[in-house]
Amino acid sequence: MAGLRPVVSGVAAAAAGLGAGELVAAVLNASASPILSVGSLVIDLTPGFLKSAVIAAFGTGDKPFLIGVLLVVVLALGAAAGLLQARRAPLGVVGVAVVGAVAAVAAVTRTGASPLDATPSVVAAVVGGATLSRLVARTELPGRRAFLRGAVVTAAAGVVAGVIARAITAGQRGTQVAIGKVELPAPTATATPPAAADAFDVPGLTPLVTANEDFYRIDIALSPPSIDPDAWRVEVTGEVEHPFSLTYRQLSALPMHESPTTLMCVSNEVGGTLNGTAVWLGTSIRDLLARAAPKAGADMVLSSGADGFSASTPLAVLQDAGRDSLLAVGMNGEALPQLHGFPVRMVVPGLYGYVSATKWLTKLEVTRFDRATAYWTSRGYSAQAPVKISSRIDRPGSGARAGIVTVAGVAWAQHIGIARVQLQIDGGPWVDCELAGDWSVDVWRQWRYRWTASRGSHQLRVRATDSTGLVQTAKPAAEAPNGATGLHTVQVSVS
Structure with a gap:
């Protein structure tokens, strides 16, 4: 256990420093949060292909994923700082200061930021560094329980501070209040409701x-x-x-x-x-x-x-x-x-x-x-990027029962319009699907097909044709630099 004490000290100090910084940010300016500031910097520095890969993997969960990764990285850096402080003091504290400086720079270089936005990161570094120095100094003292109690209390204080910070941020509903007070202007022209x-x-x-x-x-x-x-x-x-x-x-x-x-x-x-x-x-x-x-x-x-x-x-x-x-x-x-x-x-x-x-x-x-x-x-993305014609199968999912199965989805060819959607089953001929009405040329169009499904595994593939006669390409292309292409294909197990 004695060999792990510096690691535990570093993790506890990181939690304490981060909690303190987040609490100060909640009071001063929530967007100046050390985690959010560094996260924004990471987003700006991440190559486009990697961003696309993360979005493809996590979709709208990309931001919680990034925050989770940053929290793990902070704790890992804290552990490393604890080891460094135990072996070559005060380099661990210096490391904490460097991380705090990076976070402070990230905070003040955001769009619309002010010098005051560096405060949460500075507080996080000061609290983290002081806590690290104190905890590592206690690792040499006898009494494992006393050390663990101090480390746990320190880490818990950081977590509590973070929770309070989130609660304060959630309570700062100025924008939500403002949105609630907005009276939308009466439109001079209303959209025709869909038939x-x-x-x-x-x-x-x-x-x-x-x-x-x-x-x-x-x-x-x-x-x-x-x-x-x-x-x-x-x-x-x-x-x-x-x-x-x-x-x-x-x-x-x-x-x-x-x-x-x-x-x-x-x-x-x-x-x-x-x-x-x-x-x-x-x-x-x-x-x-x-x-x-x-x-x-x-x-x-x-x-x-x-x-x-x-x-x-x-x-x-x-x-x-x-x-x-x-x-x-x-x-x-x-x-x-x-x-x-x-x-x-x-x-x-x-x-x-x-x-x-x-x-x-x-x-x-x-x-x-x-x-x-x-x-x-x-x-590296294209300067001009018109939306490409595409289509999607929404249902059925992975399973269906034998008999009449409704296959359905949406297709789009924005500002041009969809004229035809076809479905291919198990590599067979393309069959025409039924199209819903065309509400607007700028809105996707629903389609469906009633399929007599037999038991077993089947492959469904869809393609669309726009109003100019252009057929959706089957050639696969990645999202970068100007939009993915290919035909949506699903496997359906029919029981």
Whole structure:
């Protein structure tokens, strides 16, 4: 046990320091949390291919996964610092200080950060270093029980501080209160509700509209920005004749209309669920750009969010009179949720989100593709990324009973439309599926097929054809650099 005492000391000190830092962050600024700050830095430094792999493996659980990994790393570094402190004091304490300095730098270099945001990381380093020095000094004293009691109490204090910090953060519901007070402006044009024929009543089939709480969330923010709508502004600037800015109140006073649109994440694998449909309420980006009057030669709008994200959207797409590109303030009849970009986000039909769907929007800068790059394009992703035609089998799952089985799913060819969906069973001929009505060219389309299933294992494969006659490719391609391709294939066991 004596040989493990430095390790136990380091782990306990790490827990104490981290708990203290998180508690200070909860009081001062939750987004300055040491863990969240370092996590955000890790996200920024992680290569694009690795980010895609993590998202593919964990989906919307990528952020809890990263936080869990960081906690394990912190405890492992604490154990290493304990061994180093026992063998060559005070190098263990110096190591703790270095880790704290890294966290402090990460905190103050976040978008919108202030020097005060380094405080939680500094407190974490001071508490962690002092605790490490004290505990390691006690490892040489006799009495195993006394040492263990001190280490356990120290670690428990850190855990309790962390729990209290989470409780305080949860109680700081300023943004939620602000969202609750928002009265959405009345739309000047409402979306036509879907007809009964636009949706199939099939259990397990993806609904035509995704509930807000079920809508996928992929972004670079470990903790969503907390923005006071009364203090929010968006700038329309860059290569324009008439730059201007708008407050939330001014933006809300502009003509607003509803638009049903399916959003797609470029990290969505074939058959994946990183997509969703909502009825968005917002004002036309095209009209805002007309007011700003882009200069000749400009071909891109670089949008920026409060989380440090940016997207490069073709100017021509945003000026397209036939496309409902919005600055959205509402989602499915409610104020935009915090997780999905409150107070304002971009919604652009037909483009993957990494080049169009900036949340927590703060700036629209008119520029050129040869002069500026965005968050993901600077990491090797394509500068222009129209959504690729694709389809998905939602049901049946892994098992079914022999007899008539309804196979169903969704297909999309955004801003073009789906004209045909076909199913292949066990490598046989392609058969046409029944399509639900076409509610909107910017919304996915449901399909179904009544299959007479026999007992055994079967392979189902689906493909779609868009309104121009383009057939979905069977050639597999990875999500990077501009969206996955291939045909969704499932194995079904029929009993």
